[in-house]
Amino acid sequence: xxxxxxxxxxxxxxxxxxxxxxxxxxxxxxxxxxxxxxxxxxxxxxxxxxxxxxxxxxxxxxxxxxxxxxxxxx
Numbered sequence: 635x636x637x638x639x640x641x642x643x644x645x646x647x648x649x650x651x652x653x654x655x656x657x658x659x660x661x662x663x664x665x666x667x668x669x670x671x672x673x674x675x676x677x678x679x680x681x682x683x684x685x686x687x688x689x690x691x692x693x694x695x696x697x698x699x700x701x702x703x704x705x706x707x708x
């Protein structure tokens with residue numbers, strides 16, 4: 635899992651794991667959800683917390699709920 639910390643808040647995601655399991659590239663995911671490859675890289679590394687819209691697009695692409703793809707801990 636990838637973690638991003640902001641004070642005591644943690645947002646983790648499993649985008650990379652699901653992308654690899656699906657056998658697609660970062661570019662494939664980026665094109666499917668309408669963002670740049672750099673955005674997908676940043677999400678996977680935990681350097682960027684996606685908007686609600688992007689989180690929904692990613693969860694739809696991977697056929698998962700947002701909660702299965704992203705987790706929030708305070």
